[in-house]
Amino acid sequence: MSTAAGVRETSPSEARVGRLVSISRFTRTLQRPEFGALMGAVAVFLIFTFLDATPNHLWLTQIGLASWTQQAAFFGIMSVPVGLLMIGGEFDLSTGIMTGVTAIVMALLIGKLHWNAWAAIGGTLLFATVVGLVNGVAVVKTKLPSFIVTLATYFVLRGASIGFVLHVNQGSTNVVLIGGNYPGLASAKQVFGSTFAQSSSLPGGYQTAVLWFIGVTVLCTWILTRTTFGNWIFASGGDPVAARNVGVPVNRTKILLFLGTSWAGALVGIISLTQASSAVSEQGAGYEFYYIIAAVVGGCLLAGGYGSAVGPALGACIIGMAFEGVIYANLDSSWDFTFLGIVLFIAVVVNRVFYRRALKARR
Amino acid sequence: MVQRAALVETRNVSKHFGGVDALQDVTLAVFPGEVTCVLGDNGAGKSTLIKILSGVFPPDSGELVIGGAPVHFANPRVARSYGIATVFQDLATVPLMSLWRNFFLGNEPTKGRGPFQRMDTRRAKQVMRDEMAKMGIEVRDSDQVVGTLSGGERQAVAIARAVYFGAKVLILDEPTSALGVRQSGIVLKYILQARELGRGVILITHNPHHAYPVGDRFVLLQRGRLLGSYRKEETTVEHLTEMMAGGAELKELSHELEALKDIPAMAAAARELAAEAPEGT
Ligand SMILES: Nc1ncnc2c1ncn2[C@@H]1O[C@H](COP(=O)(O)OP(=O)(O)OP(=O)(O)O)[C@@H](O)[C@H]1O
Numbered sequence: 093m094s095t096a097a098g099v100r101e102t103s104p105s106e107a108r109v110g111r112l113v114s115i116s117r118f119t120r121t122l123q124r125p126e127f128g129a130l131m132g133a134v135a136v137f138l139i140f141t142f143l144d145a146t147p148n149h150l151w152l153t154q155i156g157l158a159s160w161t162q163q164a165a166f167f168g169i170m171s172v173p174v175g176l177l178m179i180g181g182e183f184d185l186s187t188g189i190m191t192g193v194t195a196i197v198m199a200l201l202i203g204k205l206h207w208n209a210w211a212a213i214g215g216t217l218l219f220a221t222v223v224g225l226v227n228g229v230a231v232v233k234t235k236l237p238s239f240i241v242t243l244a245t246y247f248v249l250r251g252a253s254i255g256f257v258l259h260v261n262q263g264s265t266n267v268v269l270i271g272g273n274y275p276g277l278a279s280a281k282q283v284f285g286s287t288f289a290q291s292s293s294l295p296g297g298y299q300t301a302v303l304w305f306i307g308v309t310v311l312c313t314w315i316l317t318r319t320t321f322g323n324w325i326f327a328s329g330g331d332p333v334a335a336r337n338v339g340v341p342v343n344r345t346k347i348l349l350f351l352g353t354s355w356a357g358a359l360v361g362i363i364s365l366t367q368a369s370s371a372v373s374e375q376g377a378g379y380e381f382y383y384i385i386a387a388v389v390g391g392c393l394l395a396g397g398y399g400s401a402v403g404p405a406l407g408a409c410i411i412g413m414a415f416e417g418v419i420y421a422n423l424d425s426s427w428d429f430t431f432l433g434i435v436l437f438i439a440v441v442v443n444r445v446f447y448r449r450a451l452k453a454r455r
Numbered sequence: 456m457v458q459r460a461a462l463v464e465t466r467n468v469s470k471h472f473g474g475v476d477a478l479q480d481v482t483l484a485v486f487p488g489e490v491t492c493v494l495g496d497n498g499a500g501k502s503t504l505i506k507i508l509s510g511v512f513p514p515d516s517g518e519l520v521i522g523g524a525p526v527h528f529a530n531p532r533v534a535r536s537y538g539i540a541t542v543f544q545d546l547a548t549v550p551l552m553s554l555w556r557n558f559f560l561g562n563e564p565t566k567g568r569g570p571f572q573r574m575d576t577r578r579a580k581q582v583m584r585d586e587m588a589k590m591g592i593e594v595r596d597s598d599q600v601v602g603t604l605s606g607g608e609r610q611a612v613a614i615a616r617a618v619y620f621g622a623k624v625l626i627l628d629e630p631t632s633a634l635g636v637r638q639s640g641i642v643l644k645y646i647l648q649a650r651e652l653g654r655g656v657i658l659i660t661h662n663p664h665h666a667y668p669v670g671d672r673f674v675l676l677q678r679g680r681l682l683g684s685y686r687k688e689e690t691t692v693e694h695l696t697e698m699m700a701g702g703a704e705l706k707e708l709s710h711e712l713e714a715l716k717d718i719p720a721m722a723a724a725a726r727e728l729a730a731e732a733p734e735g736t
């Protein structure tokens with residue numbers, strides 16, 4: 093691709109110094125960070141179309157679509173903000189446990205303190221705000237790698253989700269909201285943990301979570317590509333020193349990104365609690381890696397400074413399809429992890445190629 | 456000559472990094488319509504001085520004064536809001552970001568209100584193209600990432616950006632180091648233009664030959680200390696060179712190299728040094 097040049101130097105008539113070639117729309121598309129993930133998603137979809145072992149080829153029906161989009165939504169609501177954080181140059185390993193801990197917080201507020209469900213949602217978001225602030229401020233103040241700082245948060249939260257819950261929940265790690273009268277819970281379920289578009293061919297409908305997933309992706313795309321804050325995200329991850337020198341509030345940007353992953357965790361927690369009406373200790377632990385995989389598969393650079401919001405969303409779709417696809421294909425799902433490992437490795441290699449291409453020197 | 460009010464001043468500023476006195480008691484004033492050249496060897500504290508002036512970090516002691524009153528630059532955006540813009544030695548561009556995003560980084564133009572406030576992308580691209588065209592570089596693709604530009608083009612982006620934002624004071628740290636003859640010429644023309652417009656310019660360089668033709672006053676730094684400050688009529692290129700390198704030291708170095716004259720490259724270097732060293736030392 094020798095056509096990466098878009099700048100030429102105008103020179104007084106006699107000698108044209110620079111190059112005149114501009115990039116075609118097609119080449120530009122190929123160079124987008126999420127292009128690899130789009131190809132990957134199409135490939136995985138086609139693979140399971142062929143492997144589909146269900147009697148009526150359900151994979152290609154709305155039933156198949158509803159099942160993998162539900163999975164994708166749970167990964168995607170997280171992987172998109174995780175992708176933004178990664179573009180901003182940081183990691184958050186407390187994301188997985190946060191999806192569970194927030195569900196427990198909400199369940200306890202409703203079940204033990206008898207809060208209205210909507211007030212409990214407010215309380216849960218407040219809790220997430222505190223965790224996000226702690227992560228963000230600790231990272232920018234200590235200047236330690238966010239990997240380490242958020243790993244500590246992860247362990248603290250995981251431990252508390254067992255110890256604290258056992259303490260207040262009569263020795264059980266399972267907080268259940270069934271059989272009682274819980275004001276507001278029904279309407280909260282409508283908004284977060286319900287289904288839509290039921291039809292004769294799809295009696296169960298699609299999960300409301302899918303709409304939240306789409307909403308989060310659209311919102312994050314808007315933030316990243318259209319707003320000033322999006323510009324700051326790219327700069328904070330791309331070159332924090334340069335960014336600071338021209339006046340980008342790098343620390344504030346990073347703290348806000350940690351708040352973003354924390355709030356997304358709360359959103360998943362709220363959705364899962366309203367869906368299941370119960371929450372259990374350690375729920376969600378370990379999922380942080382899926383989110384990171386989805387973001388990397390989606391073309392976000394591990395080193396920061398490059399990526400998109402659509403990419404991690406596509407990455408989440410790939411993981412969602414893989415998890416559901418093995419069931420449709422009647423494969424042994426114990427190989428899930430192996431599959432993910434291979435996908436991650438391929439994605440990182442592909443990423444490097446794209447990164448190099450994006451930075452290809454033209455001289 | 457009537458003494459005009461300074462646009463910005465440093466008063467006895469000092470800055471230490473660990474045990475290094477990067478800057479010691481430096482007092483400097485930038486006047487409208489004047490080019491102040493800051494000269495000094497590597498590590499003399501030139502970049503440290505301009506980083507204080509552009510709000511990258513505050514001085515350890517001493518103060519910044521604008522319009523007679525002390526100011527505190529909490530960050531570079533505050534400095535920019537006072538109309539002080541800087542071309543940093545390391546350019547401060549982000550390689551993986553596009554031309555227009557880099558140009559407006561930290562100062563993005565917006566449109567719309569409240570939650571719908573967004574970057575005015577179209578205007579940003581247009582302004583960037585126009586400003587780059589003034590630098591003699593025609594931009595074909597505003598979305599090209601800066602990392603794919605040549606060093607000189609990247610420097611041109613940083614300069615065009617500073618010229619655009621430096622309404623009062625324009626600071627250039629070694630601005631021509633990677634530029635071709637034509638672009639260097641354009642930068643010098645810019646400096647003179649800014650002076651005509653009544654802006655204050657700080658030009659940082661190692662090279663008195665570059666500084667002398669455009670400068671109005673010359674400030675010499677050595678190991679963080681102010682070595683001297685001269686108006687143009689009080690000094691010459693030879694004098695500045697001598698002050699900077701210490702003419703005697705230069706002569707000595709040329710003798711040392713002379714002793715190695717069996718090696719052709721050394722002999723050439725010695726001849727060059729001898730030519731650089733001012734007469735009569
Ligand atoms: N961030 C920093 N941390 C530690 N030491 C620093 C830092 N910045 C500058 N210094 C030290 O301060 C001194 C002055 O550095 P400065 O960059 O101001 O020099 P300079 O005059 O710009 O040199 P050059 O001509 O090479 O650009 C040097 O000894 C340098 O090592």
Ligand SMILES: [Mg+2]
Nearest residue numbers: 501502544628
């Ligand atoms: Mg310097």
